[in-house]
Amino acid sequence: MQERKDIKQEFERLFDEYADVIYRLCLYKTSSEEVAHELTQETFLRLWEQFTADKDIEKPKQYMYQIARNLIVDHYKSDQAVSLDQLQADGYQPEDKESPPDIAADVEIVKEAIQSLDEEFQEVMYMRFVTGMRVKDIAEMLDISENLASVRIYRGKEKLEDLLTQ
Amino acid sequence: MDINRKQFDQARDNLAEQSLSDTKKQAILSDIYEQSSAPARSGWILSPFVRLFSARRVLATALAVVLLLSGTAQAVSGSLPGDTLYGMKVNVLEPAALAFQFGQQDETEYRLALLKERVEELKTLKQNSREQNKKVTDDSRKASRKATAKTIAGIARTAAADKKDIRDYLKRKVKTYNRLVGANVAINVQWGAHTSTESAKNRGAADSDRQNTTESSQKKDGQTRSDDTDDTKDAGEDTTTGSTSTEKTTNPQTSASTSIDTRIDTGDNEGDEDLNAESAGTGKEKDGLPQKETKDEEL
Numbered sequence: 001m002q003e004r005k006d007i008k009q010e011f012e013r014l015f016d017e018y019a020d021v022i023y024r025l026c027l028y029k030t031s032s033e034e035v036a037h038e039l040t041q042e043t044f045l046r047l048w049e050q051f052t053a054d055k056d057i058e059k060p061k062q063y064m065y066q067i068a069r070n071l072i073v074d075h076y077k078s079d080q081a082v083s084l085d086q087l088q089a090d091g092y093q094p095e096d097k098e099s100p101p102d103i104a105a106d107v108e109i110v111k112e113a114i115q116s117l118d119e120e121f122q123e124v125m126y127m128r129f130v131t132g133m134r135v136k137d138i139a140e141m142l143d144i145s146e147n148l149a150s151v152r153i154y155r156g157k158e159k160l161e162d163l164l165t166q
Numbered sequence: 167m168d169i170n171r172k173q174f175d176q177a178r179d180n181l182a183e184q185s186l187s188d189t190k191k192q193a194i195l196s197d198i199y200e201q202s203s204a205p206a207r208s209g210w211i212l213s214p215f216v217r218l219f220s221a222r223r224v225l226a227t228a229l230a231v232v233l234l235l236s237g238t239a240q241a242v243s244g245s246l247p248g249d250t251l252y253g254m255k256v257n258v259l260e261p262a263a264l265a266f267q268f269g270q271q272d273e274t275e276y277r278l279a280l281l282k283e284r285v286e287e288l289k290t291l292k293q294n295s296r297e298q299n300k301k302v303t304d305d306s307r308k309a310s311r312k313a314t315a316k317t318i319a320g321i322a323r324t325a326a327a328d329k330k331d332i333r334d335y336l337k338r339k340v341k342t343y344n345r346l347v348g349a350n351v352a353i354n355v356q357w358g359a360h361t362s363t364e365s366a367k368n369r370g371a372a373d374s375d376r377q378n379t380t381e382s383s384q385k386k387d388g389q390t391r392s393d394d395t396d397d398t399k400d401a402g403e404d405t406t407t408g409s410t411s412t413e414k415t416t417n418p419q420t421s422a423s424t425s426i427d428t429r430i431d432t433g434d435n436e437g438d439e440d441l442n443a444e445s446a447g448t449g450k451e452k453d454g455l456p457q458k459e460t461k462d463e464e465l
Contacts, residue, residue, distance in 0.1 A: 012195070015191075015194075015195065019186055019191055019194070020184075020185040020186060023184070023185065023186050024181065024182070024184055024185070027181070027184055028181065033184075037186065037190060037194075040186065040194065041194045041197060041198065044194065044195075044198055045197075045198045045201060048198050048199075102180070103180065103181070103184065105177075106176075106177035106178075106180045106181050107177075107181060109169055109173055109174060109177035110174065110177045110178050110181055112169060113169050113174050129178055129182070130178065130181050130182060131182075132182050160174075164169065164170065164171040164174055165171065
């Protein structure tokens with residue numbers, strides 16, 4: 001029982017620290033607050049299931065990030081996106097408060113800028129500047145050295161500066 | 167690139183400020199604990215919406231009323247799917263208690279409480295089986311599913327089903343239920359508007375017909391299904407059998423435009439989706455970590 005409590009504490013610590021990071025990551029990838037919310041929940045549900053299944057997760061942050069990414073990919077593969085469109089066509093309107101249109105627009109702007117960079121920089125760039133993760137966490141999530149992560153961020157930033165001042 | 171620095175900075179800052187509200191975070195956590203059938207955080211504050219539909223309060227009222235009428239009511243109300251008295255609970259006691267709810271608000275609360283009760287029953291069933299080191303029998307599962315389908319159909323017929331928050335609540339509950347019950351008997355609810363001129367009454371009759379057909383098609387499934395169980399993640403605690411049979415839609419009817427069509431099929435469709443998601447998500451693990459995918463171009 002004591003062990004279970006520890007698991008829970010550790011899980012909630014990760015949740016408190018990274019829920020917003022994962023949420024922003026999903027928001028960046030899907031442009032929808034509702035979907036991002038759902039995917040964040042699913043990510044942590046799976047993490048919790050791993051915790052309770054007594055599986056040793058050596059790198060929970062990396063694990064979390066991979067789940068989120070896989071879920072995002074699945075989201076695009078599945079028909080969910082289509083069925084939401086269908087719902088809207090049928091007269092279902094998502095609440096305005098839920099999805100302010102400017103967020104989607106902001107996502108598009110940031111995405112367009114970041115996606116014009118070379119691929120190796122894209123990931124670190126949105127992780128650093130969109131989700132606001134620390135370099136240490138980025139390195140851990142991507143399973144690269146901190147040094148490499150900061151070099152990539154630095155160079156990505158330089159390239160982005162060039163692009164934006166053109 | 168036709169984005170200037172100012173635009174970019176502004177958009178980036180806006181995006182970086184986005185976060186989940188505390189209420190949403192709490193809801194996520196309590197949903198997670200509920201879905202994984204783990205005990206909830208002690209002293210956990212449920213979201214106001216969930217608290218509003220406190221199953222205990224509403225059920226207690228109903229129970230008190232019925233207890234006055236019958237001495238055996240307690241045994242009935244405590245029965246679980248698969249028990250002899252369970253049919254009485256779902257078909258006699260609960261409809262009777264429903265009649266004692268005054269006003270639409272109370273009625274909706276009671277119906278939602280019933281749905282919560284269905285989930286709780288299933289959890290208790292699984293808990294009991296775990297303790298006795300047995301598996302939940304197929305009969306219990308089917309009884310549970312039938313009762314749950316009935317409960318959902320009941321809610322879908324009311325105007326409350328049109329409200330977004332109630333619909334969201336329903337969706338979450340159904341998701342939880344399906345996760346617990348196993349893919350082969352999962353409930354497939356189609357959320358969306360449909361075109362039909364059928365009256366609510368007709369639909370009521372149609373619903374029970376539908377459930378009957380479902381039962382028979384399930385039996386057929388049971389026979390055609392192979393014995394080796396397609397063990398998914400769930401199957402550790404669960405007798406999830408393979409969902410290899412083809413989807414059978416037993417609902418030729420469509421419902422009126424204002425309500426949710428509770429199409430009950432063999433559940434294979436929904437189950438498969440679940441399994442797919444599973445394999446794509448945590449299923450691709452290797453040494454405890456999901457494998458990397460380089461699918462950015464798809465995003």
